[in-house]
Amino acid sequence: MQRLCVMGLGYVGLPAAAMLAGRGHQVVGCDTDPRVVAAVQSGQAHFHEPDLDMLLAAALTTGRLTAQAVPAPAEVFVIAVPTPLGPGCSPRADLSCVEAATDAIAPLLRPGNLVILESTCPVGTTEALAARLAAARPDLALPRRGQPAPPGCVHLAHCPERVLPGSMLRELVANDRIIGGLTPACAELARAVYAGFVTGRCWVTDSRTAELAKLAENAFRDVNIAFANELASICEAVEVDPWAAITLANRHPRVAILQPGAGVGGHCIAVDPWFLAQAAPERSALIRTARGVNEAKPGQVAARIRALAGGMDRPAIACLGLTYKADVEDLRASPALAVAEDLARDGTLRLLCCDPMLPTLPPSLAGRPGVALVGIEAALVQADILAVLVPHAAFRALPPQVFADRVVVDTVGLLRQA
Ligand SMILES: NC(=O)c1ccc[n+]([C@@H]2O[C@H](COP(=O)([O-])OP(=O)(O)OC[C@H]3O[C@@H](n4cnc5c(N)ncnc54)[C@H](O)[C@@H]3O)[C@@H](O)[C@H]2O)c1
Structure with missing residues (x-):
């Protein structure tokens, strides 16, 4: 049994907190939104996710999960707060919530504690958090990338979440997990946390690779959907049914074109490619173009409807x-x-x-x-x-x-x- 503090009780943090409590850990969930805290305390998730209310009710009944506005001392801190896009036409990640959550836990950290960043972040964020904590707590030892973990240090790892809304509880357990430690010791401590409930495989790597791999997954999807959307647009111009054309093309043994739609949405696929592009904008022409194709699609659909109207x-x-x-x-x-x-x-x-x-x-x-x-x-x-x-x-x-x-x-x- 470990004491954990989960920062952010949204789509990612709440299922994780309830799952960890269900596996016998003592979990404090912390959220800056009082409505979220009140909802969790009353046993009602503030969003719909199959079976979550049941898991939440069980965690609250056993007293293993509590919710509050401020973080509590723990052995493991999990950060699952939003990482939205900043403004602009080539936007960058807005890390203000991650930084605020890091600042909030800084005074509570003790030697040997583990901080797990689950929020999706640009490459290098875990290292930046270590530097931020080092500045806030000069009394603590913090690890550095590529160097052995100093004795008694606070550990940091990036363990990105990849669950699919609607199947979150199943995927939380069954999905493979990427465990990216700032040092191998950090990774091993983080792996032990997930090994307690994950039946998929835990793939251990360094934090930078973990950050990039998570972003690569969603950028890959975005680029492939952009291809399907562009294809559908070409089909419309030449009066060909895109679904018929894609079905036939996919009969090729090495072709698997995705399905077009009204665009690309959600909190991840429409956002994460920008985080990847910001790592090296001058090397990300394809990723940025795919974003442009997908972002233009709703306007094209609306224009088509207006033309018919x-x-x-x-x-x-x-x-x-x-x-x-x-x-x-x-x-x-x-x-x-x-x-x-x-x-x-x-x-x-x-x-x-x-x-x-x-x-x-x-x-x-x-x-x-x-x-x-x-x-x-x-x-x-x-x-x-x-x-x-x-x-x-x-x-x-x-x-x-x-x-x-x-x-x-x-x-x-x-x-x-x-
Ligand atoms: N939703 C998904 O399906 C999904 C999947 C994979 C990864 N992610 C990533 O996980 C992260 C969290 O996403 P989400 O969907 O759970 O967001 P969310 O908006 O549903 O929940 C985040 C919660 O964090 C709280 N919060 C904000 N700042 C805080 C702070 N400083 N301290 C404590 N709580 C704070 C908010 O009030 C909110 O309730 C993001 O980086 C997202 O990209 C989300």
């Missing part, structure tokens, strides 16, 4: 799906939401937003003239144009006849799958 008198557009991907309620960086926001901008169109995952309109659409949240049936009956933006299960279950003889903009290949 052009000949109609104040038409109603059904936006089928607003979340960033199918069957989640997460709206972060959602391209479908970006399409709806674009269409709502000048108030000339009526928008019937339909998303079975959302109880209310997102704040950016709420109160806009002509914009309403409707159920599937109302959307299908009232719309002049059906824009399929997210392949939610509820839409996949619709019989193909409901789309027959309708004006449909199918960005996700729903009709092809039906």
Whole structure:
């Protein structure tokens, strides 16, 4: 049994804290948002994730998990706070939350403690945190990359999270894990923490490689999705069904083209490639171009819908799906939401937003003239144009006849799958 303090109780930190408590550790979860602390204390996750409430309730009942606004002394500190993009057209990571969390735990650190950075970060961040802690706590020994760990030092490791929203608890246990220590001793201590609940393999490496590997995963996905999106755009220009073309191309034994969509969203794939590019901008032309292709896609979809609406008198557009991907309620960086926001901008169109995952309109659409949240049936009956933006299960279950003889903009290949 170890005492752990998890900084940040969001999509990543809360499942990790509940899982660690479930494995017998004493865990204090710390979050600067009082609403998050109150929700966790009451046993209700503040976001939907299958089985999380059950795990959380068990951890609270045994008293092994508590939530509070300030960190508590521990043997292991896990940092799982947001790492958003800063402003600009070639944005860099905003590490202010990671730095604030590091500063908050600095006074509590004791020799031999381990600090695990789970937040996705640019290359070199773990080393920068060690330097920050060294400045805040000159009384402590801190390790340095490439040098043996000094005796009695505080240890640091980067162990990036790769869970998929919707399958988080299963993936938290089953996924392989990258363990990047600032020194081999740091890595070994971190590996022991994850070995307690991970059934996948723990791959031990140095912190810089771990940081880069995590970013490479999402940049790889982004570049490949950009290819599919560009292909779909070319197909549209020459009136070819992109899904038919991709299916045929994928019959080649060494080709596996991804599926196009309304863009790329979520907290990771749309963000992490910039973190990789910032390591060496002059060497990242492909990564930056792919970002540009994917970021342009929602605007292209909206333009296509506007072109179809052009000949109609104040038409109603059904936006089928607003979340960033199918069957989640997460709206972060959602391209479908970006399409709806674009269409709502000048108030000339009526928008019937339909998303079975959302109880209310997102704040950016709420109160806009002509914009309403409707159920599937109302959307299908009232719309002049059906824009399929997210392949939610509820839409996949619709019989193909409901789309027959309708004006449909199918960005996700729903009709092809039906
Ligand atoms: N969500 C995912 O699916 C996912 C997957 C892999 C990696 N990641 C990465 O994990 C990190 C966390 O992401 P998330 O989705 O859990 O974010 P989140 O926004 O859901 O949660 C982060 C929490 O940290 C809290 N917080 C902010 N500053 C704090 C501080 N100084 N001290 C304590 N708490 C603080 C916030 O109030 C929030 O509740 C990010 O770097 C993200 O890129 C996320």
